[in-house]
Amino acid sequence: MLSARKRVVLLELKQFKLERYFAKYEFSAKHLMSSSDCEPLALSYLLSLADTECRSLWQNLKLGYTYSDGHPLLRNEVAKLYEVTAPSDILTAVPEEGIFIALNCLLKKDDHVICTFPGYQSLYQLAENLGCEVSYWMPEEENGWKFNLDFLTQNIRPNTRLIITNFPHNPTGAMPDREDYARIQEIINRHKLWHFSDEMYRLMEYAPNTRLPAACDQSSRAISLGGLSKSFGLPGLRSGWLACRDKDMLSKMAGYKDYTTICGSATDEILSIIALRNKNTIVSDQMKQLNRNLKLLEGFMDRHKTNFSWVKPKAGSVCFPRLNKATSCMDFCHQILEKTGIMLLPSEVYDYGQSHFRIGFGRANFPEVLQAFENCLTGNPS
Ligand SMILES: Cc1ncc(COP(=O)(O)O)c(C=O)c1O
Structure with a gap:
């Protein structure tokens, strides 16, 4: 037993507002129009893409514990997404778990952190819970949701340890251009800081030549998620990874994972290998759907300028329009849900005022759901 002096105080985690909102409505709402994932793939479809090796791995799979750092073939496929990052630089984890592991390994009490905001709550909440002071780097809406680099230079302190970014950005769809991103990395490196780069929406750029280099390829003091x-479109696999070329940090994170999940799910690992080996087909199909849906959304936003103003996303499956009405977005989203069964996501769950809401446009039925939303706004019977 720990002595009173040594007793570890486990800080209570604040409620994850977005996840609680999804828990409440995701499976009761008739239509989803705020999800950040693309159309989920069917297991049978994914298996139909398996090559001979994967088919044999799947059919002969024994459901034992798996490699704690991830199946070697999986880490091999993941590393192909990067330029210099190698399979030995990869630690597999559920994406949300990856954030938990990395921030716990990078930070200690009284460290200062700069984090893009609004954003996925765990990115800054865990830092706060560890006793760190967090500066919120907010994009300028009037400037196309641009993250101004002056903020970064002006807010670095002697005790700044870590910069957390999420590009492409949830919820705005913002992404710096390559020049600005190179400057961000130059600032991080000049101050010898760590960079945690949440790249969950990478590969979803509308102009492929705007894709940013992965942070883990650019610096060994960077961790890419x-x-x-x-x-x-495979959120149900719960498959993700941390990529980091600093061996000490990677080993620390691997040790931390022993206290979270120990190893990945045996079935999910094989399915993930199949998915990654078919990346071009899967991602390009999802992008075709996203492009079609984004075009429809553009037309919709043009027709409803009095109700909404928006910035067209540069990447990803979500955008963050402003509601040009006196009502709070929480009320607006509840009204829409009640009238149409459509789930939207109010900015209140991001602790970002009450004037914005998130639209997710990655799903196959988006055209019909958008039409039902429009019918409700215009008073047309559906
Ligand atoms: C920016 C960002 N990071 C991490 C995650 C966590 O991903 P997962 O739900 O697959 O664990 C999400 C999920 O929405 C996200 O939007």
Whole structure:
């Protein structure tokens, strides 16, 4: 037993507002129009893509414990997404678990952290819970949701340890251009800081030549978070990874994982290998759907300028329009849900005022759901 002096105080985690909102409505709402993942793939379809090796791995799979750092073939496929990052630089984890592991390994009390905001709550909440002071780097809406680099330079302190970014950005769909991103990395490196780069929406750029280099390829003091939940439409696999070329940090994170899940799910690993070996087919199909849906959304936003203003996303499956009405977005989203069964996501769950809401446009039925939303706004019977 620990002595009173040594007793570890486990801080209570604040409620994860977005996840609680999804828990409440995701499976009761008739239509989803705020999800950040693309159309989920059917297991039978994924298996139909398996090559001979994967088919044999699947058919002969024994459901024992798996490699704690991830199946070697999986880490091999993940490493192909990067330029210099090698299979030995990869630790597999559920994406959300990856954030938990990395921030716990990177941070200690009284460290200062700069994190893009609004954002996926665990990215900054866990830092706060560890006793760190967090500065919130907010994009300028009037400037196309641009993250101004001056904020970064002006807010670095002697005790700044870590910069957390999420590009492409949830919920705005913002992404710096390559020049700005190179400057961000130059600032991080000049100050010898760590970079945690949440790249869950990478591969979903509308102009492929705007894709940013992965942070783990650019610096050994960077950790990239990747996964199959968004661009591949496989959130149910719970498959992701941390990529980091600093061996000490990677080993620390591997040790931390012994206290979370120990190892991945045996079935999910094989399915993830199949998905990654078919990346081009899967991601390009999802992008075709996203492009079609984004075009429809553009037309919709043009027709409803009095109700909404928006910035067209540069990448990803979500955007964050402003509601040009006196009502709070929480009320607006509840009204829409009640009238149409459509689930939207209010900015209140991001602790970002009450004027915005998130639209997710990655699903196959988006055209019909958008039409039902429009019918409700215009008073047309559906
Ligand atoms: C930016 C970002 N990071 C991490 C995650 C966590 O991914 P997962 O739900 O697959 O664990 C999400 C999920 O929405 C996300 O949007």
